[in-house]
Amino acid sequence: MLRVFKTFLETTPQLFLQIYILMENGKTHFYQYAAIMMSFCGISLTMVDYQISLRKSLPDKDEFRVLSKFTYLFYKLLTITSWILSISLITLLSVRISVILMIFLWIGGFAWTLKQHTTFCKSKKMEYLYRTVVGIILIFSFFNIKGRRTKVCISIYYATHTVVTLGILFVYMFWKPSIIKEICFLTIVSILTVLSLVLGIIFLVVYYSHFHPSTYCTPQAYSDEVDGVAGQKVRVKTGRFQNFLMQ
Secondary structure (H helix, E strand, C coil), X not given: CHHHHHHHHHHHHHHHHHHHHHHHHCCCCHHHXXXXXXXXXXXXXXXXXXXXXXXXXXXXXXXXXXXXXXXXXXXXXXXXXXXXXXXXXXXXXXXXXHHHHHHHHHHHHHHHHHHHCCCCCCCHHHHHHHHHHHHHHHHHCCCECCCCCCHHHHHHHHHHHHHHHHHHHHHHHHCCCCXXXXXXXXXXXXXXHHHHHHHHHHHHHHHHHHCCCCCCCCCCCCCCCCHHHHHHHHHHHHHHHCCCCEC
16 A cells, blocks of 8 residues: 555656656657656556455455456556546646646545545544545546445546546647647647547456456354354454555
8 A cells, every 4th residue: 555655646746747748848769658658557567466465455355366457457557547648738738727637636536535534544634644645646546445336436537537538638639839849749649548548448347347346345254153253353354444445
């Protein structure tokens, strides 16, 4: 989880800055593309690693097999790629609009964590700090922070991202300031943004349809133990892990 926090608080802003500088200057080199690709892969692999650790910790989660790992990896890689590219495009058009958009999205993510009444930290101050960080993560990728069914939430989340991405591309098509010189390059970026979005949604649907467990921490019966002891163990397991980020 700490690696996830570090990735979205450090690596993702650096990646965003790399892409913005690349688009603004127009001069490209192979090592720049390689660095950007490695950053995207690093972010996605961090998400996969977290999901593997989470499944090992929760008793009633299915094993994360090879095919499910690759499906989850491509789902995260493509959706995050599309979103960061679209934010880079809107930043190139207007830094002010980009900052307003990011703040608005963070407020939405933070408000959602407040509504979920998370209890991850022991003190209220640390809990609000935790919710603040989760709100930042929710700008770039979806998290189920309470271990509940999220069909509606994840649908709203990616529907919003899709509408915003298409809106950014629409604005880009009809508003091309004089500072944008490499029109051909930016057109390629726009195409990559759309393709990544479409493919990412496809992998998302495949993952949640075939590889994602439908329940979290389902209580198990302990036939050879005293009822009170077994029930106490179940409460420890469910109470402990429901406080963690769930995907």
